[in-house]
Amino acid sequence: MGLADARAMRPGIDVVEADPQADRRLLEALADWCDRYTPLVALDGGDGLFLDISGCCHLFGGEQALLEDMLRRFRDQGFDARAAIASSAGTAWAVARFHGSATVPGGTEAEWLAPLPPAALRLEPAVCTGLDSVGLRTVGAVQGAPRAPLARRFGKALILRLDQALGRIEEALSPRLAVPELSAERRLAEPIMTLEDVERVILLLAQSLQTSLERRDAGALALQLLLFRVDGAVTRLPLGLSSPTRAPERIARLFHERLDALGQTLDAGYGFDLVRLAVLTAGPLPARQEDLGEQAADTGEALSEFVDRVGARFGRAVMRRPVAVASHVPERAVAFLPFAPDGPVEATPASIPERPLRLLGRPEPVDVMAEVPDGPPLNFRWRRARYRIVNAEGPERIEPEWWRESLPVVAREENEEERTYEDRRKAAAARRLAQASRDYFTVEDAEGRRYWLYRQGLYGLSGQAPRWFLHGLFA
Amino acid sequence: MATPAVARDTVFALRREIAKIEGRLAERLASPGDGAVVLRGSGRVLGAADRLATGVAALDATLGGGLPRAALTEVHSRQSRDAGAAAGFVLALASLLAKQAAPKQPGAKQPLLWIGTGGMFAETGFPYLHGIERLFGIAAGSLLFAEAPKPVDALWIAEEAAALKSLAAVILELPGDLRPLDLDATRRLHRRAVQAERPVFLLRHSSDPEPTAAPLRFVVAPAPAGPRRILGRPLAGSIGPPAFAVTLDKNRLAPPMRLVLEWNCDERIFEHRSSCREDGMQDPVALVPLSRHGTDMAAAARPLMAYGLLRFPAAGRQP
Numbered sequence: 001m002g003l004a005d006a007r008a009m010r011p012g013i014d015v016v017e018a019d020p021q022a023d024r025r026l027l028e029a030l031a032d033w034c035d036r037y038t039p040l041v042a043l044d045g046g047d048g049l050f051l052d053i054s055g056c057c058h059l060f061g062g063e064q065a066l067l068e069d070m071l072r073r074f075r076d077q078g079f080d081a082r083a084a085i086a087s088s089a090g091t092a093w094a095v096a097r098f099h100g101s102a103t104v105p106g107g108t109e110a111e112w113l114a115p116l117p118p119a120a121l122r123l124e125p126a127v128c129t130g131l132d133s134v135g136l137r138t139v140g141a142v143q144g145a146p147r148a149p150l151a152r153r154f155g156k157a158l159i160l161r162l163d164q165a166l167g168r169i170e171e172a173l174s175p176r177l178a179v180p181e182l183s184a185e186r187r188l189a190e191p192i193m194t195l196e197d198v199e200r201v202i203l204l205l206a207q208s209l210q211t212s213l214e215r216r217d218a219g220a221l222a223l224q225l226l227l228f229r230v231d232g233a234v235t236r237l238p239l240g241l242s243s244p245t246r247a248p249e250r251i252a253r254l255f256h257e258r259l260d261a262l263g264q265t266l267d268a269g270y271g272f273d274l275v276r277l278a279v280l281t282a283g284p285l286p287a288r289q290e291d292l293g294e295q296a297a298d299t300g301e302a303l304s305e306f307v308d309r310v311g312a313r314f315g316r317a318v319m320r321r322p323v324a325v326a327s328h329v330p331e332r333a334v335a336f337l338p339f340a341p342d343g344p345v346e347a348t349p350a351s352i353p354e355r356p357l358r359l360l361g362r363p364e365p366v367d368v369m370a371e372v373p374d375g376p377p378l379n380f381r382w383r384r385a386r387y388r389i390v391n392a393e394g395p396e397r398i399e400p401e402w403w404r405e406s407l408p409v410v411a412r413e414e415n416e417e418e419r420t421y422e423d424r425r426k427a428a429a430a431r432r433l434a435q436a437s438r439d440y441f442t443v444e445d446a447e448g449r450r451y452w453l454y455r456q457g458l459y460g461l462s463g464q465a466p467r468w469f470l471h472g473l474f475a
Numbered sequence: 476m477a478t479p480a481v482a483r484d485t486v487f488a489l490r491r492e493i494a495k496i497e498g499r500l501a502e503r504l505a506s507p508g509d510g511a512v513v514l515r516g517s518g519r520v521l522g523a524a525d526r527l528a529t530g531v532a533a534l535d536a537t538l539g540g541g542l543p544r545a546a547l548t549e550v551h552s553r554q555s556r557d558a559g560a561a562a563g564f565v566l567a568l569a570s571l572l573a574k575q576a577a578p579k580q581p582g583a584k585q586p587l588l589w590i591g592t593g594g595m596f597a598e599t600g601f602p603y604l605h606g607i608e609r610l611f612g613i614a615a616g617s618l619l620f621a622e623a624p625k626p627v628d629a630l631w632i633a634e635e636a637a638a639l640k641s642l643a644a645v646i647l648e649l650p651g652d653l654r655p656l657d658l659d660a661t662r663r664l665h666r667r668a669v670q671a672e673r674p675v676f677l678l679r680h681s682s683d684p685e686p687t688a689a690p691l692r693f694v695v696a697p698a699p700a701g702p703r704r705i706l707g708r709p710l711a712g713s714i715g716p717p718a719f720a721v722t723l724d725k726n727r728l729a730p731p732m733r734l735v736l737e738w739n740c741d742e743r744i745f746e747h748r749s750s751c752r753e754d755g756m757q758d759p760v761a762l763v764p765l766s767r768h769g770t771d772m773a774a775a776a777r778p779l780m781a782y783g784l785l786r787f788p789a790a791g792r793q794p
Contacts (some may be wrong), residue, residue, distance in 0.1 A: 318623060318624075319619065321620070324605070324615055330603075356606045359606075392714075
């Protein structure tokens with residue numbers, strides 16, 4: 001029905017544009033919320049969710065209780081949901097959509113499916129119409145028909161779906177999120193609202209995780225805290241660590257920093273009724289004999305804990321350690337890695353040419369006056385101030401890394417000989433290199449400040465006038 | 476009227492107590508002639524091991540033996556374009572610190588933490604590993620950087636880091652006009668540094684002298700570098716090792732002083748500019764052997780005219 005028709009029938013109708021993106025986000029938020037029942041939640045199209053509740057039912061008092069609890073909570077949030085529990089995903093899908101909320105006892109799938117239309121088998125519409133035209137109007141009829149002619153006429157997908165629904169073939173669900181290695185959770189009868197209460201629960205959860213981690217000789221490297229709000233919103237707080245740990249106090253302290261940094265942005269609303277702490281990544285942490293003496297105080301541990309606390313508060317990118325990289329281009333010669341207490345220490349090349357103490361993140365263009373075009377500058381203007389150069393050293397030519405850059409594309413002309421084409425290609429490549437090559441000068445101004453300037457491009461070769469940049473400051 | 480000995484002892488004890496409370500760096504108590512009784516915040520006697528000798532006699536004498544190892548030290552630059560020089564001076568001190576590291580933990584190589592803000596690093600440039608390593612011998616493995624989003628966050632990180640014993644030193648680099656960095660904040664930093672027995676360097680650019688709890692404040696400006704030396708002789712038109720015009724602006728022990736220090740990046744020591752060797756005046760002996768089979772370089776003119784120069788120098792003919 002068109003909008004005009006609808007308006008004609010009901011003038012006061014409300015028109016809302018369809019927003020598939022928002023629908024998708026809502027479904028994902030619901031999937032997040034369903035994390036409270038099982039970690040294996042998969043999206044099903046635009047309007048459904050698959051939950052793999054194998055081994056989770058007893059936590060909620062059985063399958064029926066779980067179903068009722070879930071439906072009640074969905075209803076409280078304002079959703080009209082239908083859910084079915086069955087031993088195969090296909091049957092659950094069919095029953096939920098074509099029958100209503102129910103629990104299918106194991107072994108009775110065929111009976112439950114029999115009265116449903118073939119569309120309940122998740123088939124293409126064309127196949128459904130085809131089945132309808134030959135008089136197969138229920139799944140039971142399809143089941144009764146001989147398989148080989150069915151497969152020949154309607155494709156193998158029909159047989160596959162039928163077998164999946166009946167549980168003859170395993171169907172793999174792809175969960176939305178990686179399943180954590182370990183997790184501990186606490187359901188709260190009374191929702192908690194204050195950060196202090198949340199932190200207390202975190203400490204309890206970390207204590208219960210400690211035993212499991214100890215049994216595995218492992219420590220947590222990446223943690224995630226999930227806060228389930230009463231009204232269905234789920235907050236995820238990831239936390240990375242620099243070294244494996246399982247000490248509850250340390251984990252609680254790190255989450256304290258994390259929550260402290262969040263401050264007002266964490267909206268507790270009407271409170272959290274479920275708190276879960278999951279270990280996403282674990283690293284080996286063998287048990288160690290503690291020393292009774294005083295020198296047992298391991299200083300490296302204090303440092304990595306400090307780094308973790310800074311990381312929890314401001315993000316892990318804040319603390320970085322530099323590593324030398326095999327590159328002669330100054331800005332590529334240093335890379336930064338996150339801190340690791342016993343990370344590999346790369347050996348720096350033995351001979352480092354003279355380099356400035358501070359390097360500007362992005363070279364800043366300067367206006368330069370030079371006596372000779374190729375020579376060192378006489379004075380330059382940087383950040384609206386003029387500097388007179390007293391002393392200069394250089395140039396040091398630094399060519400670009402041609403093996404990283406792509407060669408310029410040269411179009412081939414008609415009737416062009418192979419050799420002239422090659423020559424033209426080489427000339428274009430040489431011009432590209434000349435445009436990017438830099439001549440560095442160390443200059444000292446009248447007050448004794450030392451700068452690292454470079455001229456990009458070569459006179460005559462590159463086709464355009466070279467430009468000058470300031471790249472660093474010396475001590 | 477002679478003060479009874481008991482009363483004098485009481486006065487000393489009280490003074491000691493006050494010094495402890497105030498966390499003052501040093502206070503000369505007894506006769507200055509011995510110069511030995513120097514008290515620090517923790518109530519211990521400050522010995523030579525607690526001071527970082529700069530290697531420059533004039534500066535060390537003014538500082539009472541060297542820079543305190545466990546304290547907050549301010550290093551200012553008047554303009555942010557002097558950031559290179561100020562950072563170089565702090566790194567030179569850190570390099571000295573690494574060289575004179577306490578022999579207690581020989582194997583433990585502790586990292587140097589450099590805290591700054593994103594804006595600061597964007598303005599003055601990020602510390603460059605290869606330059607630091609070449610000039611000051613601080614390797615990649617013993618450097619850590621913290622780039623805080625805001626100055627307040629940098630201060631938070633610094634306060635946490637100052638209490639750690641597992642860092643060699645902490646450098647906190649902040650812009651000049653910063654309200655949160657007041658007397659209280661610097662006192663917290665200083666107390667933590669004293670307790671952890673590690674130095675904290677407060678590097679501030681384009682700032683005016685403000686009241687802080689740091690016992691020492693240097694104002695560092697660049698000084699023109701001397702020429703590079705090739706085989707002991709200066710090379711004209713070259714830029715040699717860095718030099719710093721250092722003003723000791725705040726010091727409890729002595730009036731302010733100013734001196735020019737040159738960093739010798741081979742020996743990794745400071746040299747006082749006035750005591751640097753005069754150009755070309757030392758080592759009259761040639762450092763290179765005479766060339767084989769070639770003509771000798773023309774010698775400087777001597778009072779006597781040279782006759783019979785058909786003889787080649789002996790060195791040239793030796794097998």
